[in-house]
Amino acid sequence: MTQTYTPRRSAEQWQSLIDQWQASGQSAKQFCEERALGYASFCQWRNQYIKFNGFIKSEDWGGAAKQSNRVGISPARNKYVFDLFDSAQNKNQ
Numbered sequence: 001m002t003q004t005y006t007p008r009r010s011a012e013q014w015q016s017l018i019d020q021w022q023a024s025g026q027s028a029k030q031f032c033e034e035r036a037l038g039y040a041s042f043c044q045w046r047n048q049y050i051k052f053n054g055f056i057k058s059e060d061w062g063g064a065a066k067q068s069n070r071v072g073i074s075p076a077r078n079k080y081v082f083d084l085f086d087s088a089q090n091k092n093q
Contacts, residue, residue, distance in 0.1 A: 011070045014045040061089035
């Protein structure tokens with residue numbers, strides 16, 4: 001039995017794939033099949049970004065802060081981004 005190698009993708013690569021999917025007009029399943037992407041992984045990343053982007057679009061900075069932590073990003077960078085959103089939330093209260 002032959003095993004296939006699936007490369008690990010960075011958060012930035014997943015965001016790019018999600019942007020491509022949104023522009024494609026395809027179903028998520030069809031998009032993943034055509035690009036040999038794991039459907040479950042794609043859905044997990046898609047849901048994470050959709051929630052995060054939704055908070056930003058609605059200017060819910062507290063929600064954005066809670067969703068801002070990204071895998072593969074340094075803890076210092078994640079804290080910096082969290083603090084920016086948290087600060088914006090505190091200014092709006």
